[in-house]
Each structure stands twice: as structure tokens, then as C-alpha cells.
Amino acid sequence: MRVDLQQAVRLLKAGNVVAIPTETVYGLAADATNDEALCQIYAIKQRPMDNPLIVHIADANQVSHWAAEFSPLAQKLANAFWPGPFTLVLPAKLDVSLIVRADQPTVALRVPAHPLALQLLKESGLALAAPSANKFTQLSPTMAMHVTAGLGDNIPVLDGGACKVGIESTIVAVQRDDWQLLRLGMISEAEIESVASKASSMFSQPIKAPGQHHLHYSPRTPMRLFSSRDALIASANVYSAALLIGEGLQPACQIFQLNKNATDVAQQLYDTLHKMDALNTSELLIEAPPNAPEWLAILDRLTRAAS
Ligand code: TXA
Ligand code: MG
Secondary structure (H helix, E strand, C coil), rough: CCEEEHHHHHHHHCCCCCCCCCCCEEEEECCCHHHHHHHHHHHHCCCCCCCCCCEEEECCHHHHHCCCCHHHHHHHHHHCCCCEEEEEEECCCCCCCCCCCCCCCCEEEEEECHHHHHHHHHHCCEECCCCCCCCCEEEECCHHHHHHHHHHCCEEECCCCCCEEEEEEEEEEEEEEEEEEEEECCCCHHHHHHHHCCCCCCCCCCCCCCCCCCCEEEECCEEEEEEHHHHHHHHHCCCCCEEHHHHHCCCCCCEEECCCHHHHHHHHHHHHHHHHCCCCCCCEEEEEEEEHHHHHHHHHHHHHHHH
């Protein structure tokens, strides 16, 4: 069911979950200090309890409520990339819910760049834990209707339109003056390196990113990834549907074609996969993107979806 901003504020303050828009994907949000509300997120998603949640905050001033350490390097990255599709994993304060951080010594924080999400954070005065608003391992939602299709109409959804970035945030762990990439996203490793003025490095205490399951972001229809258009065409038949990136020869099956532009493909990727899945064909044939840095996050999602 759709809710407006004021209803969303009321529901969240009362300890309920609400699906909210962000610039990356829709999140299934709850008060990050309310363990009962947090447990509802895990239950609705059927997500294992050892897979920690990202805490969304209104601005970088809130970091000190959650992180035991906000080093100059972490501050530099926050200044450069917040609000935006960028999550910082920092050492957690001891009083941060063990449910939200799934017993990790760290907490994941992000200031989203979506006007409705920011308004919600400010008006509620809450920090919102929000994983993607889909069942565990399934496709992430980038439109309100994807949330309803995946989780049912009982979930309250704040509709903020189509997500502009379209794939999940880049996740970076920072300890003192070292950083490490935990999940690829549209903010690239090179951009982080340039702001950090140094390459990523290993921590003395290894950091875990639970929940980076191999099988993830998956449509229900079996899906295969092809590194060449010719191989894809050779595998196509009337029972398949194909996702093509850019112009060129076309297979003899239902076709979805995206521009050969990484920003555009990221934005449309999940919606296109949701549509292809709904066709109930026997197989989805996906053309792999070019082998270049700006495509890495998209290739990561497609590889997991196809595994
Ligand atoms: O763009 C996004 O990040 C979206 C929107 C809603 O903000 N959220 C999202 O959440 O993708 P989710 O639950 O699908 O992925 C969160 C991932 C976890 O699977 C885990 O790998 C990592 O973030 N994570 C969260 N807390 C962590 C922690 N304390 N230490 C290490 N990794 C953590
Ligand atoms: Mg997810």
C-alpha cells in the first residue's frame, strides 16, 4: 500500500517498517535503534540474521552517534561522496544494536541522495536501517511497484519515483588511515583512491562483509551471461529473452536493448530484469558489458544474478 511522508514518519516512529526510496534502490526501513522493528526487516526479507544492515542518516554530523571512530580519512570520503551512493563501514560504538550490525564490531552508515529519503530522515529525527526492499537473494527494487510485486501489498511504500542510480551503493570500510572496498558500486575504486590520496590496503584485523553471497540479485528465470554477442545469438531460441548492451546483430527471440552507457544501464538494469522475469520465458540471455572500470559494478551484479 502507498503511504505519504507524514504516514511514513508516523509508522516508523511507532516501530513499523516502511519501504522508502533512495537514489540507489528502494530500502525496507525501520528505526535503527528499535530491535523489534529491526527483526521485522529480517523476517519480511527472510534474510539471515548474520547479514548486517546499512544505517541511513540525515548528515555526517550523526556519524558520532554510531561510530566509535570517524578518522580524517573517513571524514574526507564522507565529505566527497555524501549525500550519495556510498556506504562507510566504521568501528561501531558499543551501544549500537547488535541486530543492526549482526554482531559485527562495525556499523555501516550512508547519507542517501534522495530528497524524500532526506526529508523523512529529518522530519522523523530517526536513523533508518534499510536493506534493499526485496526478499533475500532476489532482484532489488528500483520502483515502488517492484517492492509491492516482491513483498506484497501489505508493505507500506513511500513512492519516490524511479531510482536514479539504480544499483546498490559502493561500500568501503575505513580504519584510521586505511580503506578497503567491500562492495562495488557506481562510485568507482579510482574515485575513492583519488579522494583518499592512497590505494586500498589490508587491515591488520581482517574485516568481514557478511551477506556478499555468491547468489544474489537474481530473477526467478534462469539467467546466463555471455561475453560475446555471437555466443548469445547462437544460444537464443523462441523460449528465451535477451538483454543486449548497445547496437549490433540481434538474436531471434524477445529483445531488450540498453544504450552502451554505464550510467544508463545501471539505472535501468533491475527494471529491465524485472520485466524480463515477468515474461516467464525459459531462459534469460544477458550480454556482458564491456571490460572497463565504469562497468565493473554492473558486471558484478550480473555475475551474481547469473550464478
Ligand atoms: O544502496 C544501498 O546500499 C541500499 C540502499 C537501500 O541504501 N542498501 C543495500 O543494503 O544494498 P543491503 O542490505 O542489500 O546490503 C547491505 C550490505 C550487507 O550485505 C553487508 O555486506 C554490508 O552491507 N554491511 C552492512 N553492515 C556491515 C558491517 N557492519 N560490516 C561489513 N559489511 C556490512
Ligand atoms: Mg540487497
